[in-house]
Amino acid sequence: MTEIWTIGLMTGTVLDGNIDIAMLKTDGETISAFGPYVLAPYADDVRRLLEQALNEARSWNFDGPEPAIFAEAEAALTRAQSEAVRKFVADSGMTMRDIGVVGFHGQSVLHRAPTKDRFGDTRQLGNGQLMHEMLGVKVAYDFRTADIRAGGQGAPLAPIYHQALLRRLGAKGDIAVLNLGGVANITWWDGAGRIEGFDTGPANAPINDFVKAQGYGEMDRDGLLAFKGKVDEARLARLLEHPYLTAPWPKSLDRFGFLASMADGLNPEDGAATLTAFTAGAVGKALDLLPQRPSKLIVCGGGRRNPALMHMLEQRAGVEAVNSDAVGWRGDAVEAECFGFLAARVLRGLPISFPSTTGAPEPMTGGRIAG
Secondary structure, three states: OOOEEEEEEEOOOOOOOEEEEEEEEEOOOOEEEEEEEEEEEOOHHHHHHHHHHHHHHHHHOOOOOOOOHHHHHHHHHHHHHHHHHHHHHHHOOOOHHHEEEEEEOOEEEEEEOOEOOEOOEEEEEOOHHHHHHHHOOOEEEOOOHHHHHOOOOOOOOOHHHHHHHHHHHOOOOOEEEEEEOOEEEEEEEOOOOOEEEEEEEEOHHHHHHHHHHOOOOOOOHHHHHHHHOOOOHHHHHHHOOOHHHHOOOOOOOOOOOOOHHHHOOOOHHHHHHHHHHHHHHHHHHHHHHOOOOOOEEEEEOHHHHOHHHHHHHHHHHOOEEEEHHHHOOOOOOHHHHHHHHHHHHHHHOOOOEOOOOOOOOOOEOOOEEEO
């Protein structure tokens, strides 16, 4: 396949109010060029709709008809992201005819991992057909459902893109990629044909929820609260006994798999410190599960901007933690880039999930194309 310009779209489960938009030139196997990247803010009414949809999804929990707000939020999100793409392309000095495909992840509102007794389930809001009609280009979407229906976890999907990035660096098994979004996920590659990936535990979601509930804003900006606080070591030790952390992969988490209530009763500083330490400690346990324990983590996602979390990764996970920007990656863009990369793979019929990443029974192509 000839390399094409793709656009990847992502909105994380922490709902920071932005649409991540990134352009990538790729054939779905290698990356030849990184195009522009932008954070496009949602209008306040769209953000409120998404927050309400996320809250109602927890009550619904895949039981009975979907909440009515899903349809409203899905249409609003799709229109907002389509308009943001149109502006992004124009601002880049290009036209939609220059774009081969848009990778539209949508907004995850609920994810349920499979168990030995049942298949999992997942719901992302996003109407790929509507986006195609608005933009006039091919749109790849619904990346997770096929994997889930086959018995996989539906997540993480980033490992195949992380592998492409690691290959560009010439990295081997002593370096892994850690993404710190609402949930943390890790990718390990042996430098040849073996790739592993799974969700390690929570990342920003419980920290942000706790800080917001305490009235200190949307997040622990610059880790200031955590730096001032004292980790409740006894509580942390109990939290780190959670069976998820030592369970073998494949495994995945919902954004609400671990809650801010883990810090109930603690003051804002100590609560932030304890939750941050838990994220780092969970990563440490994940590293012990890998075929080779890496000595270095390349960290992407919003959590890399939290110096307290980066420090605790080194202190409590026993690993060198390097901001992905320092190796030439765009740490805020990696997730959006990933879905541009996956979109090219969907066009080619290449697998996007694997037994060693999602637990699918075989490499799965996944995704649907509108257009």
